[in-house]
Amino acid sequence: MKNDEILHKWVNGTISEEELAQFKLRPEYDSLVELYDHTTALRPPKINQEAILTTILSAEKQESSPFKAPSMTRPLAWVKYAAAACVIAIAGVFFMTRDEAPGTFITKADESIEMQLPDGSYFAMEENTRLQFDPETFTTNRSIIVDGEATFEVAKGGQFIVETSQGKVEVLGTTFKVSSDDDNLLVSCQEGKVRVSSLNGELSDVITADQTIRIEDNTALVASRDNITTLKNVPLGSALELIDETYDVLISTVDIDLEQRITCSVQHDDLAKALMSALQPVGVNFNIVDENTVVLSK
Secondary structure, eight states, rough: OOOOOOHHHHHHHHHHHHHHHTTTTTHHHHHHHHHHHTTOOOOSSSSHHHHHHHHHTTGSSOOOOOOOOOOOOOOOOOOGGGHHHHHHHHHHHHHHHHHTTTTTEEOTTTTOOEETTTTTTTTOOOOOEEEEOTTTTTTHHHHHHEEEEEEEEEOOSEEEEEEEEEEEEEEESOOEEEOOOOOOOOHHHHEEEEEEEETTTTSSSEEETTEEEEEEETTTTEEEEEEEEEEEEHHHHHHHHHHHHTTOOEOOTTOOOOOOSEEEEEEOHHHHHHHHHHGGGOOOOEEEEETTEEEOOO
């Protein structure tokens, strides 16, 4: 591709009115405008953009790289949309750490990135996050590894999996957010539905829009839905803490084993039913003394 001076001027806002009138007659003009608008969210550091732009536009003179950084824009013919491709490549220089394998992105403090995956899906990484996928096989094996916090908008297609140190998220065409560290995995679904599972596969649940799932230390699962929270394999003490926070009551737990594991559903609008769900499986009785006090007994 030769260096297109008019395109260069249009991208940098230095095009004259006469040149702009001629530029608008190009058949690809409308698509270029749409593609350029998609890149406005990117805010790369101040750099010598003219030098980088020239290098990218003359890239055909060099050997092509086996990996192309994901684009923030909808997939379009490369040869027609060099302007937007330049913006994307400039952003990639700063967000993909040098010496990392293709498909690996790392953000540091006060950095973020939004990009498009090879299948047309999008991801947005928050600061201090690492994201990795195989660009050569991604369209047939949609699998991503995340350590940190990222939001995904998944394109329709086959299975899409996000793996973390605490479990995995299986997506069925949706928008969702993942936050993961060494101890917890938190998933919130914004649209559609997702299945979240622990690493060993023993804990699993499905959530839909405006619902969340948390996996704690790969052993316990907490799913929040409207007026009910589902708890799987959690310590009894954790369930009682949730009831305490929900109803603002003081629960006396003298001589009660709070480490025993339970699975229950805690309702948010009926204290008695919430206590019964948590305590009945382990044979613990309760007495609601008043609206602020509950006493447990064996």
